[in-house]
Amino acid sequence: MSNYHIKNFPEYFHVYRNSVRNPELFWEEIAEEHFLWREKWHKVVSWDFSKPEIKWYEGAKLNITENCIDRHLYTNAHKTAIIFEPNNPDEEAQHITYKDLHERVNQMANVLKSKGIQKGDRVCIYLPMIPELAISLLACARIGAIHSVVFAGFSSTALSTRINDSECKMVITSDGSYRGAKTIDLKGIVDEALVSCLCVEAVLVVNRINSEIEMKPERDFWIAPLLAEASKECAPEIMDAEDPLFILYTSGSTGKPKGMVHTTAGYMVYTAYTFKNVFQYTKGDVYWCTADIGWITGHSYIVYGPLANGATTVLFEGVPNYPNYGRFWEIVEKHKVNQFYTAPTAIRALAKEGVDFVDHHDLTSIKVLGTVGEPINEEAWHWYDDNIGKKKAPIVDTWWQTETGGVMITPIPFSTPTKPTYATLPFLGIQPVLMDENGNEITGNQVDGKLCIKYPWPSIARTIWGDHQRFKDTYFSTFKNMYFTGDGALRDEVGYYRITGRVDDVIIVSGHNLGTAPIEDAINEHPAVSESAIVGFPHDIKGNALYGYVTLKETGESRDHDNLRKEINQMITEQIGPIAKLDKIQFTEGLPKTRSGKIMRRILRKIACKDTSNLGDTSTLLNPEVVQDIMDNVL
Ligand code: PRX
Numbered sequence: 001m002s003n004y005h006i007k008n009f010p011e012y013f014h015v016y017r018n019s020v021r022n023p024e025l026f027w028e029e030i031a032e033e034h035f036l037w038r039e040k041w042h043k044v045v046s047w048d049f050s051k052p053e054i055k056w057y058e059g060a061k062l063n064i065t066e067n068c069i070d071r072h073l074y075t076n077a078h079k080t081a082i083i084f085e086p087n088n089p090d091e092e093a094q095h096i097t098y099k100d101l102h103e104r105v106n107q108m109a110n111v112l113k114s115k116g117i118q119k120g121d122r123v124c125i126y127l128p129m130i131p132e133l134a135i136s137l138l139a140c141a142r143i144g145a146i147h148s149v150v151f152a153g154f155s156s157t158a159l160s161t162r163i164n165d166s167e168c169k170m171v172i173t174s175d176g177s178y179r180g181a182k183t184i185d186l187k188g189i190v191d192e193a194l195v196s197c198l199c200v201e202a203v204l205v206v207n208r209i210n211s212e213i214e215m216k217p218e219r220d221f222w223i224a225p226l227l228a229e230a231s232k233e234c235a236p237e238i239m240d241a242e243d244p245l246f247i248l249y250t251s252g253s254t255g256k257p258k259g260m261v262h263t264t265a266g267y268m269v270y271t272a273y274t275f276k277n278v279f280q281y282t283k284g285d286v287y288w289c290t291a292d293i294g295w296i297t298g299h300s301y302i303v304y305g306p307l308a309n310g311a312t313t314v315l316f317e318g319v320p321n322y323p324n325y326g327r328f329w330e331i332v333e334k335h336k337v338n339q340f341y342t343a344p345t346a347i348r349a350l351a352k353e354g355v356d357f358v359d360h361h362d363l364t365s366i367k368v369l370g371t372v373g374e375p376i377n378e379e380a381w382h383w384y385d386d387n388i389g390k391k392k393a394p395i396v397d398t399w400w401q402t403e404t405g406g407v408m409i410t411p412i413p414f415s416t417p418t419k420p421t422y423a424t425l426p427f428l429g430i431q432p433v434l435m436d437e438n439g440n441e442i443t444g445n446q447v448d449g450k451l452c453i454k455y456p457w458p459s460i461a462r463t464i465w466g467d468h469q470r471f472k473d474t475y476f477s478t479f480k481n482m483y484f485t486g487d488g489a490l491r492d493e494v495g496y497y498r499i500t501g502r503v504d505d506v507i508i509v510s511g512h513n514l515g516t517a518p519i520e521d522a523i524n525e526h527p528a529v530s531e532s533a534i535v536g537f538p539h540d541i542k543g544n545a546l547y548g549y550v551t552l553k554e555t556g557e558s559r560d561h562d563n564l565r566k567e568i569n570q571m572i573t574e575q576i577g578p579i580a581k582l583d584k585i586q587f588t589e590g591l592p593k594t595r596s597g598k599i600m601r602r603i604l605r606k607i608a609c610k611d612t613s614n615l616g617d618t619s620t621l622l623n624p625e626v627v628q629d630i631m632d633n634v635l
Helices: 009-021 023-034 066-069 070-076 098-114 131-143 156-165 186-194 223-229 264-278 298-306 327-335 342-353 378-388 469-478 514-525 561-575 601-608 625-630
Strands: 044-048 055-060 081-084 094-097 122-126 146-149 171-175 177-179 182-184 201-206 220-223 244-250 258-263 286-289 312-316 339-342 368-372 395-398 432-435 447-453 481-491 497-502 506-509 512-515 529-539 543-553 584-588
Touching: 009 023, 009 312, 023 044, 023 131, 023 264, 055 264, 066 070, 066 131, 066 264, 066 298, 070 098, 070 447, 070 543, 081 098, 081 131, 081 327, 094 529, 098 223, 122 131, 122 186, 131 146, 131 171, 131 244, 131 298, 156 395, 156 561, 171 601, 186 201, 201 223, 220 223, 244 264, 244 298, 258 264, 258 469, 264 298, 286 298, 286 327, 298 312, 298 543, 327 339, 342 543, 368 378, 378 395, 432 481, 469 481, 469 512, 497 506, 506 529, 506 543, 512 514, 514 529, 514 543, 514 561, 529 601, 543 561, 543 601, 561 584, 584 625, 601 625
Parallel strands: 081 312, 122 146, 122 171, 146 244, 171 201, 201 220, 286 312, 286 339, 339 368, 368 395, 543 584
Antiparallel strands: 044 055, 081 094, 177 182, 244 258, 432 447, 447 481, 481 497, 506 512, 529 543
């Protein structure tokens, strides 16, 4: 019997039980029945979390693009694979069929080869949400190059750090991008970044906005003429199951960003299988995920998961409020979207504008609604349920991470009864546990603890590029033989999970993971700053916003604090990008520290949240007097 498509709650339980009792058999059947392999594996899984070493489908040979494109050509060549909806609603949408996609990916793959890219080389992709972005990922995968997509909102410094970390040989970018009414000079950002990247030999440039840009001879190439000359056939490189497919950077609580490495076979199987079930995608449906392909959500659930299922996936270039706050709903109506997947922060921003923007549109096509990226509050959940799903479309609150590759805890729509703010139950094959401070598993229900996973799943990241020790330290050292997620969670009386938030120094702002350390480093570079500490505080739309406590080298009234605040945010924008800007900056005489010199963020967090009822014993601090001063001047 195939377990590929779960259709009801009893079936979920039945299959779930089997999936954890005999994971090898379970994952073997899924892989065997639904994918195209050039050679079969000789072992389904081998793993040792203490090293950590994890391998899935060892010995298998495949190419993921054959699974995402070629095999659909037999039956669905003329089906739309990607609907491209441009930023400007007056520009015509494009319907890219599987046949078109096959040709365009092959042409791009041939261009990459002609510029010297080979299997195993890293290619950095810094593009807006245009078809060439998805095509570039797939073209890399076609020839076995490892893509490293950098979200096109990151600054030149952030871009160069990422390019250098994985020593990318090539960058694919565009002259610029449209973002609502604005245009952004992407090529200029790339040029700035490349001043400090000696590894990059070639830059391919898509013409998106027709802007005047500088092309560096021998290094920069317009992509269109190269594509026009390239063959539409490109034999897929046959990859090992465990060959890296891509690197994607995520913020850590300390140090530089972590290049999470995902490999080929396991990632393919898991993203395809979760896509099918989490969205209950059925033939002919139109699916839309509003994330950017620059994040893991876009990799797994705009590109690989949907295409592996032969689905139609919408790729939207623009923003939710351009030309007005009804844009999402206009697109749902226009393309008759059946599954709609977005972030709580977008829901909150749209809810604030009122239902008028919704009511003008026919949303009857919607069957399933999804959220991802951060906890969804009850109010936003109900707004989504009432106004978008009209109480008929189940909401799947999907919990997962860049590191997990695919959805881990989620309702199965039409099967799992939903509960606002709860991600509910583990996906098939996933074994979550809650751990206490002493490293013991907390059993039973109505408990809370730190969320870990105790058995591998096919799409777990395999390492951090160039730093396996950090991979081990971050995810496998806090609890023995467990993958530690960095999140806290509670399990209610029926066993449903609710994610309560990060338990480390990562703050989720508008669904984006931001590490405190890199932001503090950026601030500390300001010549007037002595030190700083960043914490999160609740924000109506962003979920969390950033609060910075900054100590200056020279205090005194003479400093223009407002101007300093601007300068600090400017530094953050340059070093990281505008998403990391601080909402509030408080200048302080000092930061509360333990006797060993560690900043007491817990206290700062409480003060920023205006919750000073229970600050704990501050008398043991090195400098208890600063706490009162900070409280007196809180913003
Ligand atoms: O804290 C959790 C939160 O987002 C973190 C992962 O962020 P990132 O790697 O950027 O991936 C986001 C998209 C998969 C998690 O550790 N998070 C993600 N989804 C949820 C969530 N928190 C609560 N509920 C969710 N549904």
